[in-house]
Amino acid sequence: MEKLAETLIELIRRTSVEIPDDVNRALIASLEAEKKGTIAEGALKIIEQNIELAKRKSQPICQDTGSIIFYVDCPAGFDQLDFEATARAAVTAATKKGFLRQNSVDSLTGKNDGTNVGPGAPTVHFHQHRAPEVSVRLMLKGGGCENVGAQYSLPAEKLSANRDLDGCRRVILDAVLQAQGKGCGPGILGVCIGGDRATGYEFSKQQFLRTLEDRNANAELDALEQDVLKTANELGIGPMGFGGKATLLGVKICAANRLPASFFVSVSYMCWAYRRQGVNLGAAGQIEKWLY
Amino acid sequence: MTALHTPITEEQIRALKVGDAVTISGIVFTGRDAVHKYLHEGGALPPGVDLRGGVIYHCGPVMMKQDDGSWKCTAAGPTTSIREEPYQGDIIHQFGVRGVIGKGGLGEKTLAACQADGCVYLHAIGGAAQVLAECVKKVRNVYFLEEFGSPEAIWELEVENFPAVVTMDSHGGSLHKEVFAASAAELAKRL
Ligand code: SF4
Numbered sequence: 001m002e003k004l005a006e007t008l009i010e011l012i013r014r015t016s017v018e019i020p021d022d023v024n025r026a027l028i029a030s031l032e033a034e035k036k037g038t039i040a041e042g043a044l045k046i047i048e049q050n051i052e053l054a055k056r057k058s059q060p061i062c063q064d065t066g067s068i069i070f071y072v073d074c075p076a077g078f079d080q081l082d083f084e085a086t087a088r089a090a091v092t093a094a095t096k097k098g099f100l101r102q103n104s105v106d107s108l109t110g111k112n113d114g115t116n117v118g119p120g121a122p123t124v125h126f127h128q129h130r131a132p133e134v135s136v137r138l139m140l141k142g143g144g145c146e147n148v149g150a151q152y153s154l155p156a157e158k159l160s161a162n163r164d165l166d167g168c169r170r171v172i173l174d175a176v177l178q179a180q181g182k183g184c185g186p187g188i189l190g191v192c193i194g195g196d197r198a199t200g201y202e203f204s205k206q207q208f209l210r211t212l213e214d215r216n217a218n219a220e221l222d223a224l225e226q227d228v229l230k231t232a233n234e235l236g237i238g239p240m241g242f243g244g245k246a247t248l249l250g251v252k253i254c255a256a257n258r259l260p261a262s263f264f265v266s267v268s269y270m271c272w273a274y275r276r277q278g279v280n281l282g283a284a285g286q287i288e289k290w291l292y
Numbered sequence: 293m294t295a296l297h298t299p300i301t302e303e304q305i306r307a308l309k310v311g312d313a314v315t316i317s318g319i320v321f322t323g324r325d326a327v328h329k330y331l332h333e334g335g336a337l338p339p340g341v342d343l344r345g346g347v348i349y350h351c352g353p354v355m356m357k358q359d360d361g362s363w364k365c366t367a368a369g370p371t372t373s374i375r376e377e378p379y380q381g382d383i384i385h386q387f388g389v390r391g392v393i394g395k396g397g398l399g400e401k402t403l404a405a406c407q408a409d410g411c412v413y414l415h416a417i418g419g420a421a422q423v424l425a426e427c428v429k430k431v432r433n434v435y436f437l438e439e440f441g442s443p444e445a446i447w448e449l450e451v452e453n454f455p456a457v458v459t460m461d462s463h464g465g466s467l468h469k470e471v472f473a474a475s476a477a478e479l480a481k482r483l
Contacts, residue, residue, distance in 0.1 A: 050417075060422075063369050064419075098354060101354045112443070144371065
């Protein structure tokens with residue numbers, strides 16, 4: 001367990017201080033595409049400096065180190081209780097080291113005990129698979145961008161959104177419009193079409209585990225992803241909502257079955273400070289391979 | 293690029309327009325949800341905190357206590373400002389605030405206070421915690437640490453060349469309103 005604790009602290013550190021390569025590439029491309037001398041370009045330059053500085057100093061990219069969400073793929077028989085206990089201890093240790101801010105508040109008393117551990121914090125999602133590997137992915141999901149997420153129930157009359165793909169497109173783009181720069185754009189959308197109120201948001205977040213370059217295997221969803229990305233970047237919202245070209249860096253959409261009575265479209269917004277990493281564990285709990 | 297030094301005069305504020313890039317040097321006080329609610333409910337500023345001509349920063353920094361008891365700021369980006377909309381205008385008026393740093397902008401009530409009292413909203417780069425922490429040269433003091441917890445406390449920061457963009461000015465201008473209207477019109481063409 002000691003080795004696993006060490007691994008998880010290192011996973012938390014790296015997730016908090018380093019942006020994944022695919023996201024960095026997208027940010028550099030949008031900086032190059034932005035009009036020179038604008039405040040939008042200025043914002044992206046500061047973002048690039050910030051990424052470099054955080055990595056060099058091994059300090060959080062953003063001070064909101066976010067909701068701590070683990071996704072664990074494991075074979076049957078894996079001890080989930082042990083893992084969760086170790087993950088909780090690792091979170092508290094990483095907080096002491098300053099890789100995470102004291103970021104978890106008791107919703108009733110308003111008290112922050114500084115451990116980042118409490119009811120529902122951190123969250124660990126386990127998923128069993130047939131393969132022998134254990135892989136642990138971590139997402140640190142900021143609060144500012146979480147606040148601009150939105151769930152639509154179709155039909156949405158005000159937006160002329162019916163229960164079809166065009167209706168989905170309309171509400172997703174409405175979410176981009178309403179978010180403006182408030183979610184620290186340029187952002188990334190994770191979307192789930194269908195599901196219920198809880199699973200819709202849950203699946204929408206899981207889309208953030210895909211790399212930005214990953215294309216959707218479903219042709220219709222792939223077309224929708226590309227279309228929403230292109231359209232959003234024609235709206236002129238820009239980095240931080242300053243106006244400019246880079247409104248979104250990526251759009252990832254999945255679909256889940258729904259009840260005949262409901263049709264939800266759940267949109268999660270990830271800020272440019274897109275913190276996700278993952279590792280495959282060795283038998284002793286050591287890091288065998290980085291996943292992003 | 294306009295260089296602002298605290299305390300800031302009304303004249304300097306009135307000269308600023310939406311879209312201007314500025315740097316801020318001097319003293320800024322952090323304050324977010326708990327502080328704004330507290331002040332709005334009639335709470336007093338702690339002795340030593342003077343906001344006249346001053347700057348409030350919507351920020352919950354990461355602070356590390358050093359062996360000598362002093363604090364080091366290791367991350368200090370802005371937090372979303374709109375949550376302070378119910379309180380901000382009155383606080384600007386009551387305490388003589390000249391600048392509010394944050395991200396995402398504020399609403400009509402604050403815009404009216406900026407116009408009436410001579411204040412601007414300074415948009416910092418959201419998420420740029422490290423670049424902005426580098427601008428914090430010294431943590432001078434902390435207030436309400438026990439009551440509100442570290443992210444919500446009032447931290448008194450000495451800053452140098454802190455970069456921001458004026459997105460709400462003292463003449464009724466708001467970049468947020470402009471960009472929203474323009475992007476809504478563009479979207480309508482594409483639906
Ligand atoms: S939205 Fe993201 S970048 Fe912005 S403050 Fe929150 S965590 Fe940081």
